[in-house]
Amino acid sequence: MIRLKGLSKHYGNIKAVNRLNLSVSPGEIFGFIGPNGAGKTTTIRMMGGLLAPTEGSVIIGGVDMARRPEKAKKKIGLIPDQPFLYEKLTGMEFLQFTADLYGIKQDAFAEKAGKFLNMFSLFGRAHELIESYSHGMKQRLAISAALLHDPPVVIVDEPMVGLDPRGMKMVKDLFRTLAAQGTTIFMSTHTLKLAEDVCDRIGIINKGLLVATGTLTDLKHAADMGEVDLEQVFFQLTEEESAS
Amino acid sequence: MRQVVSLLRPRLWSFKNRGHAKKGGIRFFVFGGIGLFFWTGIFAVSYRVLVYFQRVEDIGDILAYKLLSMVLLTFFSLLIFSSILTALSKLYLSRDLSLVHSLPVPREKIFLAKWIESTLDSSWMVIVYTIPVFISYAIVYESGLFFYANIALALFPLCIIASALSALVVLAAVVILPASRIRSIFVFLGFAVFIILYVAFRLLRPERLVNPEACSSVLVYLRSLSAPASPLLPSTWAFDSLKAALSGDVRNSLFHAALSWSGAVFLAFVAVWAAKAVYFRGFSKTQAALARPFQTQSKGLNIFFSFLPGPARAVAIKEIKTFWRDQTQWSQIFLVGALIVIYIYNFSVLPLEKSPIQTAYLQNLLSFLNMALAAFVLTAVTARFAFPAVSIEGNSFWIVRSGPISIRAFLWIKLFIYLVPLLILSEILIVATNLLLHVTPLMMYLSVITVFLLTPGVVAMGIGLGAAYPDFTSENPAQSVTSFGGLMFMILSATYIGTVTILEAGPVYTVFMAGIRGHGLSYLQWAWVVGSFSVAFLLSILAIVLPMRFGRKRLLVSLI
Numbered sequence: 001m002i003r004l005k006g007l008s009k010h011y012g013n014i015k016a017v018n019r020l021n022l023s024v025s026p027g028e029i030f031g032f033i034g035p036n037g038a039g040k041t042t043t044i045r046m047m048g049g050l051l052a053p054t055e056g057s058v059i060i061g062g063v064d065m066a067r068r069p070e071k072a073k074k075k076i077g078l079i080p081d082q083p084f085l086y087e088k089l090t091g092m093e094f095l096q097f098t099a100d101l102y103g104i105k106q107d108a109f110a111e112k113a114g115k116f117l118n119m120f121s122l123f124g125r126a127h128e129l130i131e132s133y134s135h136g137m138k139q140r141l142a143i144s145a146a147l148l149h150d151p152p153v154v155i156v157d158e159p160m161v162g163l164d165p166r167g168m169k170m171v172k173d174l175f176r177t178l179a180a181q182g183t184t185i186f187m188s189t190h191t192l193k194l195a196e197d198v199c200d201r202i203g204i205i206n207k208g209l210l211v212a213t214g215t216l217t218d219l220k221h222a223a224d225m226g227e228v229d230l231e232q233v234f235f236q237l238t239e240e241e242s243a244s
Numbered sequence: 245m246r247q248v249v250s251l252l253r254p255r256l257w258s259f260k261n262r263g264h265a266k267k268g269g270i271r272f273f274v275f276g277g278i279g280l281f282f283w284t285g286i287f288a289v290s291y292r293v294l295v296y297f298q299r300v301e302d303i304g305d306i307l308a309y310k311l312l313s314m315v316l317l318t319f320f321s322l323l324i325f326s327s328i329l330t331a332l333s334k335l336y337l338s339r340d341l342s343l344v345h346s347l348p349v350p351r352e353k354i355f356l357a358k359w360i361e362s363t364l365d366s367s368w369m370v371i372v373y374t375i376p377v378f379i380s381y382a383i384v385y386e387s388g389l390f391f392y393a394n395i396a397l398a399l400f401p402l403c404i405i406a407s408a409l410s411a412l413v414v415l416a417a418v419v420i421l422p423a424s425r426i427r428s429i430f431v432f433l434g435f436a437v438f439i440i441l442y443v444a445f446r447l448l449r450p451e452r453l454v455n456p457e458a459c460s461s462v463l464v465y466l467r468s469l470s471a472p473a474s475p476l477l478p479s480t481w482a483f484d485s486l487k488a489a490l491s492g493d494v495r496n497s498l499f500h501a502a503l504s505w506s507g508a509v510f511l512a513f514v515a516v517w518a519a520k521a522v523y524f525r526g527f528s529k530t531q532a533a534l535a536r537p538f539q540t541q542s543k544g545l546n547i548f549f550s551f552l553p554g555p556a557r558a559v560a561i562k563e564i565k566t567f568w569r570d571q572t573q574w575s576q577i578f579l580v581g582a583l584i585v586i587y588i589y590n591f592s593v594l595p596l597e598k599s600p601i602q603t604a605y606l607q608n609l610l611s612f613l614n615m616a617l618a619a620f621v622l623t624a625v626t627a628r629f630a631f632p633a634v635s636i637e638g639n640s641f642w643i644v645r646s647g648p649i650s651i652r653a654f655l656w657i658k659l660f661i662y663l664v665p666l667l668i669l670s671e672i673l674i675v676a677t678n679l680l681l682h683v684t685p686l687m688m689y690l691s692v693i694t695v696f697l698l699t700p701g702v703v704a705m706g707i708g709l710g711a712a713y714p715d716f717t718s719e720n721p722a723q724s725v726t727s728f729g730g731l732m733f734m735i736l737s738a739t740y741i742g743t744v745t746i747l748e749a750g751p752v753y754t755v756f757m758a759g760i761r762g763h764g765l766s767y768l769q770w771a772w773v774v775g776s777f778s779v780a781f782l783l784s785i786l787a788i789v790l791p792m793r794f795g796r797k798r799l800l801v802s803l804i
Contacts, residue, residue: 089257089261098347100250
């Protein structure tokens with residue numbers, strides 16, 4: 001469902017992402033972890049069509065992002081870490097705006113908007129201006145907008161930022177449900193526990209290079225470690241890479 | 245087109261939602277009242293000038309048409325300038341771009357929506373404030389309803405052409421220059437603005453309008469007045485259409501309007517076509533702008549500010565570094581530079597020797613007025629740079645609040661950081677113009693000292709009122725000057741400059757006339773001179789202390 005082929009992004013001499021090759025299957029939850037500045041957000045921005053790669057390609061559901069960006073974007077629900085929302089719109093108006101651009105029919109919109117607003121406990125405040133929302137509410141609204149068109153691929157950058165424990169549980173359950181229904185989820189996170197709990201496979205990126213990828217067991221083998229948690233594997237692999 | 249409309253909808257909804265907000269009613273009326281005042285003023289002046297031209301036999305119409313041509317050329321230049329800055333901001337720097345580019349919408353449609361928004365934003369004010377000029381033409385020439393319809397028919401394509409040309413310039417600039425050096429774009433834009441202003445100014449050749457002697461004969465003078473502007477200029481198409489409409493020639497008017505519209509549609513098409521090819525490349529490059537635009541030496545700054553205590557030094561160095569690294573300041577600096585050059589240039593071409601008034605008297609009178617004008621220029625520059633100095637802290641203001649530095653010290657550091665360059669600028673301005681005017685040494689000393697006293701007051705008002713009415717959430721803090729606080733600053737600063745000028749005017753006139761007549765001053769006159777200057781001095785001290793205190797108090801209250 002997602003294929004990254006030799007994906008690179010250079011900022012002058014800095015190689016933010018360096019020849020990234022990766023495939024994520026339908027229904028899979030892929031965790032993308034790495035230290036600060038490793039290239040996670042740059043990768044996500046290229047996958048979302050916000051940034052042109054220096055080299056390589058992003059293929060979403062068989063569609064090349066560079067060649068047919070609109071078609072590829074239709075298959076994606078993108079949730080950035082700090083989503084931009086029009087502060088002077090109400091929550092409902094923002095969802096309507098998103099629905100219009102994804103070509104969602106009016107009757108289907110009403111049903112879906114109601115469903116997500118209820119699910120994320122926003123229904124009662126749907127007609128208030130977004131500027132009056134808390135950070136967590138804004139994050140929940142951004143997630144609702146991203147899922148409104150039933151995307152086969154969800155790309156999410158730091159999904160738990162600003163969410164309370166109830167919100168976090170809700171998102172975890174939602175991702176599991178979506179994946180069970182065949183949605184592919186590509187998730188960048190610093191929360192290693194979340195990656196360990198939810199992800200089927202995990203990729204570790206450091207200094208723009210994908211240093212390891214696989215299930216938690218695969219990563220433990222790669223790090224040559226026994227019964228340890230993801231945190232220890234992460235430190236082992238990223239420190240090895242930094243030292244080399 | 246449906247997607248373009250959808251992309252524009254948040255703007256419409258936001259506008260509607262703002263309208264529903266109850267607060268801001270008084271501000272609306274204050275701003276509306278001031279806007280209406282200026283609108284009426286422009287109408288009154290244009291009407292008066294046109295009525296005067298009508299009374300001038302033979303060449304009255306020629307003068308009126310020349311004025312119309314100049315108004316349209318100025319209108320077009322202003323639109324180009326305003327459109328370049330708005331297009332750059334809308335197309336590449338807006339905060340919502342990361343959202344709209346992630347949506348399944350073709351890039352040329354994103355461009356089209358943003359370009360339409362940019363066209364509206366950059367044009368509406370220019371249109372609103374030029375309409376009274378056209379209405380006065382309609383009244384003076386007793387033209388029919390067609391002329392009123394023709395105003396819209398001629399002005400809209402001019403706005404579209406200016407906006408499309410600006411968008412093409414911006415699209416090319418962002419692609420040609422590496423985005424990692426986006427500062428260069430602003431430097432480029434600054435030069436573009438300067439060239440546009442200079443070319444427009446030279447094309448107008450205003451000195452010839454009022455100086456028939458510059459031409460060898462009346463015939464040459466008339467010819468220079470009635471000479472048509474370049475047919476390649478879009479403002480000429482609008483002029484031809486409006487001129488024909490004024491004389492009731494509907495067919496000719498429609499022809500020129502159609503010419504204008506075809507140019508507008510063609511350029512809009514070219515802009516969308518260019519955007520399809522290069523817009524995303526430029527947008528992607530803009531996000532990758534990593535390079536530090538300006539190297540400032542921390543060591544040098546540390547030594548320079550070594551006399552300050554630690555926290556104050558930290559704030560001062562941060563202020564200088566962030567100012568130079570903020571690329572949005574560059575275009576403004578170039579614009580200010582261009583305006584100052586034009587301001588000084590105007591003094592160099594003043595035909596003083598042709599005046600019937602005694603030259604020495606006129607030179608000193610102009611020098612005196614020049615003091616006030618220079619202070620008004622200072623007010624404009626302060627409004628742009630010093631007034632937003634507190635708002636520019638934005639979301640980072642918590643660092644200052646939580647740091648071991650008082651708000652008072654923070655504001656005074658801001659004051660000194662902006663005072664030094666603005667004082668140098670004002671003194672250069674006043675000395676250069678006075679040298680061009682060949683004023684007497686007395687006027688030179690007086691101007692230099694007065695500006696030296698006025699500048700701290702004006703800058704303190706900017707900083708103080710900027711602190712009293714901060715906007716930490718604005719996308720562009722420089723725009724905070726258009727807020728209520730900005731308006732207060734402008735009014736107070738103008739009142740302060742006016743009061744000091746009036747306080748000095750009487751005594752200076754008395755001293756000057758006594759010098760010309762060879763009399764000494766009486767005791768009463770001496771008392772008046774000393775009293776007036778003392779009040780002006782006292783006022784200058786109060787202009788520093790009171791706004792700073794007011795700003796600190798209001799800022800502290802707003803932070804609770």
